[in-house]
Amino acid sequence: MSEARAAVLAALRCARAPARALAPWTPPPAPDALPLREALARALEGVGGRLAVAPGPHALGEALESLPCFAGARRVASALPGVARANVDAGTHWDARDLDGLDVAVVPGRLAVAENGAVWVDGAALPHRALLWLAEHLVLVVPADAVVPDLHAAYARLRFDGPGFGVFVAGPSKTADIEQALVFGAQGPRTTTLVLAGTPPT
Amino acid sequence: MSHPDAAAAFLADPARAAWHDAALWHVRERRDAAAGAVPGWEALRERAAAVRRYALAHLADHLEAFERQATALGARVHFARDAAEHNALVLEILRGAGAKRVVKSKSMLTEECGLNAHLARAGIDVVDTDLGERIVQLREEPPSHIVMPAIHLRRAEVGALFHERLGAPAGASDPAALAETARRHLRAAFLRADAGITGANFLLADTGGVVVCTNEGNADLGTALPRLHVVCAGIEKVLPRAEDLPVFLRLLARSATGQPITAYTSHFHGPRPGAEMHVVLVDNGRSALLADPALRDALACIRCGACLNTCPVYRRSGGHSYGTPVAGPIGAVLAAARDPVRHASLPFASTLCGSCRDVCPVKIDLPRQLVALREAVRARRGDGPAVRLGVRLAAALLARPRLAEAAGALARRALALVPEPLWRRTPWGRARARPPLPRRSFRALYRGRRE
Numbered sequence: 001m002s003e004a005r006a007a008v009l010a011a012l013r014c015a016r017a018p019a020r021a022l023a024p025w026t027p028p029p030a031p032d033a034l035p036l037r038e039a040l041a042r043a044l045e046g047v048g049g050r051l052a053v054a055p056g057p058h059a060l061g062e063a064l065e066s067l068p069c070f071a072g073a074r075r076v077a078s079a080l081p082g083v084a085r086a087n088v089d090a091g092t093h094w095d096a097r098d099l100d101g102l103d104v105a106v107v108p109g110r111l112a113v114a115e116n117g118a119v120w121v122d123g124a125a126l127p128h129r130a131l132l133w134l135a136e137h138l139v140l141v142v143p144a145d146a147v148v149p150d151l152h153a154a155y156a157r158l159r160f161d162g163p164g165f166g167v168f169v170a171g172p173s174k175t176a177d178i179e180q181a182l183v184f185g186a187q188g189p190r191t192t193t194l195v196l197a198g199t200p201p202t
Numbered sequence: 203m204s205h206p207d208a209a210a211a212f213l214a215d216p217a218r219a220a221w222h223d224a225a226l227w228h229v230r231e232r233r234d235a236a237a238g239a240v241p242g243w244e245a246l247r248e249r250a251a252a253v254r255r256y257a258l259a260h261l262a263d264h265l266e267a268f269e270r271q272a273t274a275l276g277a278r279v280h281f282a283r284d285a286a287e288h289n290a291l292v293l294e295i296l297r298g299a300g301a302k303r304v305v306k307s308k309s310m311l312t313e314e315c316g317l318n319a320h321l322a323r324a325g326i327d328v329v330d331t332d333l334g335e336r337i338v339q340l341r342e343e344p345p346s347h348i349v350m351p352a353i354h355l356r357r358a359e360v361g362a363l364f365h366e367r368l369g370a371p372a373g374a375s376d377p378a379a380l381a382e383t384a385r386r387h388l389r390a391a392f393l394r395a396d397a398g399i400t401g402a403n404f405l406l407a408d409t410g411g412v413v414v415c416t417n418e419g420n421a422d423l424g425t426a427l428p429r430l431h432v433v434c435a436g437i438e439k440v441l442p443r444a445e446d447l448p449v450f451l452r453l454l455a456r457s458a459t460g461q462p463i464t465a466y467t468s469h470f471h472g473p474r475p476g477a478e479m480h481v482v483l484v485d486n487g488r489s490a491l492l493a494d495p496a497l498r499d500a501l502a503c504i505r506c507g508a509c510l511n512t513c514p515v516y517r518r519s520g521g522h523s524y525g526t527p528v529a530g531p532i533g534a535v536l537a538a539a540r541d542p543v544r545h546a547s548l549p550f551a552s553t554l555c556g557s558c559r560d561v562c563p564v565k566i567d568l569p570r571q572l573v574a575l576r577e578a579v580r581a582r583r584g585d586g587p588a589v590r591l592g593v594r595l596a597a598a599l600l601a602r603p604r605l606a607e608a609a610g611a612l613a614r615r616a617l618a619l620v621p622e623p624l625w626r627r628t629p630w631g632r633a634r635a636r637p638p639l640p641r642r643s644f645r646a647l648y649r650g651r652r653e
Binding site (some may be wrong): 022027096100113181 | 225228229239240241242245246249252253255256258259260261262265266275276280281282283287331332333334337350351352353355356357360377378380381382384385388389392393406409411417418419420422423426427437442444445447448449451452459461462463464465466467468469470471472473474483485489490492493498
């Protein structure tokens with residue numbers, strides 16, 4: 001098929017779309033009407049997500065226990081150390097399909113975006129990326145000081161310089177494909193909770 | 203079938219047509235609210251327009267860069283000149299991996315290429331996993347909207363379909379319960395799939411990355427479990443740099459549905475460890491479109507669907523009336539550019555109100571393109587006898603002011619005398635009430651005002 005490759009590239013070069021330069025650009029300033037934490041809370045609500053806070057470094061376990069999705073959870077997997085309730089070691093599951101039916105997955109997020117409630121999750125931090133979608137409920141734990149105002153600020157912190165997987169997660173899996181009625185838990189998690197961990201900057 | 207004829211079939215169910223119109227207008231209003239809440243929205247549109255045009259101006263270079271980077275990450279990159287080559291390549295890749303059961307997330311390109319039918323003939327089971335796509339796949343019909351594939355259906359129809367095909371209870375029509383039925387059905391498909399096919403929202407030339415946006419997470423379930431991931435993408439999907447992404451991601455979902463971002467925005471850089479990833483880059487008429495100065499801007503499209511939602515013709519005629527994989531204003535341009543004879547009615551499926559241009563996140567001048575395509579139709583076909591006669595009459599009247607005024611006076615009285623059944627049989631009167639007619643002409647009013 002290298003014949004096709006040569007033909008396509010030649011056709012594109014023959015098309016003679018006029019050359020253009022791309023000027024340097026500065027993104028518009030991020031909205032600053034609200035404090036970051038408040039903007040994030042509102043955006044999360046808008047995308048159907050939930051927000052919880054673990055004030056100190058040792059309060060994470062307590063904060064997790066108080067989440068509604070932990071009540072009655074039987075199978076819990078965590079990609080973070082020190083989650084007492086975690087009883088499924090996702091790392092030892094050779095086949096990710098075994099993770100189907102997990103009640104809760106606890107996963108570290110690198111940063112949270114105030115404008116849209118999205119959390120960046122780096123695949124390298126997970127035993128298996130399917131953890132994000134096979135669990136009934138997803139808990140994302142993000143350092144409280146890793147909230148950025150908008151996607152421009154978020155991408156300024158991300159690097160794509162090798163093989164890997166990363167994803168912005170904004171709220172639970174959702175659909176409105178039947179008469180525009182919004183339904184959570186279309187395919188993946190039915191709820192997604194963001195836990196901000198650590199003392200927030202004052 | 204011409205667009206007006208196909209639209210008449212959709213409009214035969216007035217309740218459905220009214221619901222469709224209102225539902226899409228509601229999406230348009232959500233888009234307006236989301237856009238209005240972002241400071242600098244117009245600056246983002248300007249930038250997105252500039253980046254897309256820059257990407258297209260140097261498309262061959264960007265594709266080569268993407269190929270180099272993606273290959274370095276461990277993906278295999280293929281090129282296909284047309285739909286047949288694309289379908290053959292995908293089948294070969296699937297067979298090479300021994301894949302029999304495939305889950306596919308939304309990809310308008312595979313619709314365009316007719317991939318499902320090709321794979322089915324080869325004995326490969328393909329399950330479309332986006333809920334709306336699965337609904338239309340089970341109904342054996344194409345999607346009617348690029349973002350909301352089943353927007354032409356009512357909940358009871360989905361209920362009846364799921365009762366028949368997925369074992370939902372008879373009479374089920376609650377969207378949450380129906381979505382739950384689909385979730386169980388699709389989860390099983392994900393768990394047994396040998397391969398996942400996805401489209402691509404963006405290809406990143408500088409990193410070799412593939413970015414896919416979904417709300418359901420189906421592209422992710424479809425690629426996280428099987429050992430083979432095949433990406434099918436049009437060659438126009440390339441962005442020069444990963445740092446351009448935030449501009450587009452801030453615009454895309456807000457323009458599409460009014461959401462600030464889709465639930466999942468996945469960045470694939472190479473295959474999972476121990477897995478395989480292929481990217482099939484498809485031309486299928488795109489290089490020819492790039493060579494057309496009047497229409498090449500259409501390749502800048504990021505498939506948000508905003509122009510469909512806002513279009514008074516699309517909202518009132520339904521996606522199937524276009525007879526093309528992509529409907530609405532952008533679909534009319536793409537289809538008529540590709541096959542002007544077959545799709546000769548589509549450039550006319552527009553009021554040229556300009557709303558599509560005003561909401562387009564990459565500022566494609568769709569009305570201007572539709573006019574250019576109309577001119578091409580006229581140049582090929584000439585005018586019909588009715589148009590020729592009408593223009594001749596108008597020219598004769600307008601050259602004689604007194605006669606024109608007398609004709610106007612006559613028409614103001616005569617129109618009210620036309621019997622209703624006859625009025626309804628005229629092309630104009632078929633779907634329009636007669637306007638209340640003024641007693642005096644504009645010229646008479648103007649003269650009166652001066653005196």
